[in-house]
Amino acid sequence: MTALKTIACGLLLAAAGGFAYIHLQGPNGIPALREKRDAIQQVEEQNRLLRLQNGQLRQRNEDLQKPEVIEMEIRRRLHKLRKGEKDFKIPDEAPGR
Numbered sequence: 001m002t003a004l005k006t007i008a009c010g011l012l013l014a015a016a017g018g019f020a021y022i023h024l025q026g027p028n029g030i031p032a033l034r035e036k037r038d039a040i041q042q043v044e045e046q047n048r049l050l051r052l053q054n055g056q057l058r059q060r061n062e063d064l065q066k067p068e069v070i071e072m073e074i075r076r077r078l079h080k081l082r083k084g085e086k087d088f089k090i091p092d093e094a095p096g097r
Helices: 002-025 030-063 066-076
Strands: none
Touching: 002 030
């Protein structure tokens, strides 16, 4: 009877081990966990980049509260000059070359 119990326990453990192996290799097993981990890492990287961009935009908004920055931004966007100022535009490449 003891030998029969030992064999039965061995077969039960082998069957449980086989089931666990097959289940872990299946579509909801280890490959799915790897895909989820990769997706989480991608989202975390996107989140890090968005936080960096958010900080840069926040700093830009704070800078635009200063009158001198507002004036420079208006002059840059509208290409306006103060009285007496000259604007020199240098072409990137000389013509005829």
